[in-house]
Amino acid sequence: MRITRDLGSSHAWTLYEGELDGRRVFVKRGADFTSEAAGLRWLAEPGAVAVPEVIRSDGGELVLEWIEPANATAGAAERFGRELAALHGAGAAEFGAPWPGHIAELPMDNAPAPDWPSFYVERRVLPFVRSARDGGWLAAEDVKLIEEACALIPEVSGVAEPPSRIHGDLWSGNLLWTAERAVLIDPAAHGGHRETDLAMLALFGAPHLNTILAAYREAAPLADGWRERVPMHQLHPLLVHVCLYGEAYHGSLMSAVSQTLAL
Template sequence: MTSDALTPESSAEFDLIAAAIAGRTGIPFRPRAASPVGGGSIHRAWHIDDGSRHYFVKANALAAAPMFAAEAQGLQALSAAAVVPTPTFVTLGQTPTQAFLVLDYLDLSALDRAGGARLGAALAQLHRVSGDSFGWREDNFIGATPQFNAPHPGWPHFFGERRLRPQLQFALQNGVDKALVAKGYAIIERIGGLFIDYQPAPSLLHGDLWSGNAAQTREGTPVIFDPACYYGDRETDIAMAELFGGFPSSFFAAYRAAWPLDSGYETRKPLYNLYHILNHFNLFGSAYLGQAQRMIEGLLRELKR
């Protein structure tokens, strides 16, 4: 097998991964090539193949095993909804030094106008898959950060206590000024003010829908991946899709045509994106602190009106 800057370093590690693939599929698999795949900031990834079958492998230290298990569960939940295509889960496991996740490999490219429109319409259908309460069957991860999902019947309570409060606590541990964290806690105490005339249903969410987690196949079929699934307000997926850019305008237009957003969405959008900006601060450092501070101050002004 050939490799380009292959990590795990030894071919023996890939032999173990190949054996796991064969064990799950029931077909012998002897990879002849492994090519690194970029795009991720947390895990390492490769495209491996035997000339006819192609797989996508993600690997990290053994401590990452729960992250891969949660990702597999999320992909399977999205697949079961049968609305938006996802890479097919193959297997996961561990070598002596690595945890790994294996998916079917897809040759993907950035969403174009048509692909964006297809994804927007499909995402609206996905959001119509509803749960009994807000949350998920177990905790999972947003990036490498734990995401707490104990179910609750009330959305404002769930988002304040399961999303914002943990991120604020992590931020305090990571050196954020106590006064700013206290302002974040004040938002949680007043959060109901953003939901006076709005009661969202618990929609099945991707949960981490930035443009790097969506693409299209050569045939133009949209695909989503790297989920952080839970049942929540559908506005959160749209808010994050807007946060970092990268989605074609056709995506948003098609979504709104299929299921218009509530008139209060623009007011709640900073609340939902504060979760992700705090998470980026906790994962990647101070470059996101100023943005978090501006969002907190803006939300407090809105809640004092």
């Protein structure tokens, strides 16, 4: 493989454009990409959404199909809404995944749980509460409020649904738009709740979000109260951002906690 261009760095790894057997490729180096490669392949299985082909994953290197980006369009967003609904509808065997979890450079526990509230609280929210507390970003009163919100989640999470096949970190930066459609990159894929992906799209404002949501809801209607539950599903990604970036996200996190407590 020949590296043709240095694309800088992201988190703990470096990024490159390269050429392998006459193909343009995207290369990541400097971390264990087992989770990312497994997640991309799993998301690709149903044929519902576009993800980059995993060409090679070994040691500290991940080689992916090169995707040529373009501006997001309303047509591509509408298509993505339908495709995301189909991905979620493909389902998962359980809440969790059979590979180790990662989000950015942070590890996550993907061990199965019997239901979604248990998985979300025990595998996603509370471990990052402890990390943020130990890092000095959460005071004792913050932790107490988050724990109170967690205790409510089984009651306020809506009608129980079977595990969906979700991306798990579907903020706008992990949607790579082409001329025809959206391509999903950098997953934290697992069997989870489909509202989690939708809440992540809203967190930092995906392009044409209303179009995506309208197409999604037409293909796969959502349970009553889904909009009110968005902050609950954002607790985990906001905690991740507190762990990574500190004080800058503390206010947003505690606002989501307050809204969850008000459900």
